[in-house]
Amino acid sequence: MAFDRKREAGVWVFDRATIRGELAESYEISPDGLKITFKLRETKWHDGTPVTADDVKWSLDRAVSAKSLAKGQMGTGSLTAPEQFVVVDARTITVTLPKPDRLGRCQSCHAAGADF
Numbered sequence: 001m002a003f004d005r006k007r008e009a010g011v012w013v014f015d016r017a018t019i020r021g022e023l024a025e026s027y028e029i030s031p032d033g034l035k036i037t038f039k040l041r042e043t044k045w046h047d048g049t050p051v052t053a054d055d056v057k058w059s060l061d062r063a064v065s066a067k068s069l070a071k072g073q074m075g076t077g078s079l080t081a082p083e084q085f086v087v088v089d090a091r092t093i094t095v096t097l098p099k100p101d102r103l104g105r106c107q108s109c110h111a112a113g114a115d116f
Contacts, residue, residue, distance in 0.1 A: 023051065033100030040091040053093040060085045060095070 006015040025041040043051045061082040063070040074080070078097045086094045 023056070034097050036095045036097070037088070038093050038095070040093070042091070050090070052090045053087040054090075056093050057082075057085045057087050060093075 006013060023040055023043065024038045026039045028037045029035070030037075038056070040051065040053060040056065045051055060074075060079070064074050064080055064084075065071070065082060078099060079095070084096050086096070088094055
């Protein structure tokens, strides 16, 4: 996922109110705001193998676990532990937040530099 774009004063800027899917064809936020479910598009890696929810989980796990700037960035959206990311099926992954956090959705958009 990525922020959409809009024009302000003749310049393109990120529209932080609108998030659109890139790898995710859709997402749903639970009524309590604690769970985000991402449904992935059917897409392939450069070698032709399918991109799966396991691949996304690996990237998210690494982002919250590695000793890098990604860990701090993800933490600002309450994304702090690999256990928060659960593969439902080959094209669905859920992210569970400890509290409703509007930054959780935004931070999951940029996990380890790979946009959903």
